[in-house]
Amino acid sequence: MFSKASAPWWVAGGYAIELAVGRPLREHHDIDILVLRRDQLIVQDVLAGWEWWVADPAGLLRPWQPGELLPVGVHDIWCRPAEDTPWRIQVMLDESGEEGWVSRRNPGVRRPLAELGAVTVDGVPYLRPEVQLFYKAKTPRPKDEVDFAAVLEVLDGAQRRWLADAITCAYGPHPWAGLLTCG
Template structure:
């Protein structure tokens, strides 16, 4: 692991860089903030979600940057120009060439045709066209972001959950409850989703 600090770009800066990518969105804690419409907490990084099939769009968006693939179990290695990453690599850490700070984390997710497919369980899927909202910056729909966070929630994930849960529609809650049930996510969250 290359031990450098993070100085994440803002969502607006990310939007400027990824504007020409075929499909992308802000994910992670910033996606929750964009859904809520206000800052909630400090962020140690910024996540940009791409579909695996579009992974080279990251190299195009971040031309002149260094890209480092996170090979399991978490070893960083240079991602060569034009290299197609294997299915077990989901994260890429990026920084401007020569920079001493990481600025963007790109996450790769699976798809099949017009559907997004969860790598945790292929039964959890939905049309790619329904994955994002816009503020006008595209961000991952909050129920999907909570699904990601539900596997092993940290205190910041639980704070994000409580901030956005009241904004979810009945349809969003049902989708989230079903996804958590299929994949064994947080039972405490599941109870609150169903009760709400």
């Protein structure tokens, strides 16, 4: 559905990890998509006819109105085809500046847009694994630890250094940072 989007987007979350390692790792309950805040209204275009609910304030859902621009601080949009169906897509909004992507967790963590994602053989864009793991590192859950362990085998030295630096910059000392420098 997002292939017709007029702005960049990336598969995120656990599916991004699986696309990076080339195999399924675990069960998923929805599909995560990352869109830059500046391009947020493409979600309404791509998912026309769906329900869109925004976590605003965090922890509570409210309908997202057509054409409504969500402010900084609002990051999650939950989407489903109809009221009586489960949530199918979670869209995460992230920040950008003149030089590219800017982490909403720490503006010191940045990356050019051209280095934010990768593309599958079929042309599906997904977040590079080190960027996705950066988000998962904030408060890792058991499934995040599974994803981290699987990605370690595919990260090259530059990806490991970027992730270790980004984690340390945003979160301080972290158990993953030490593991990234040992491989």
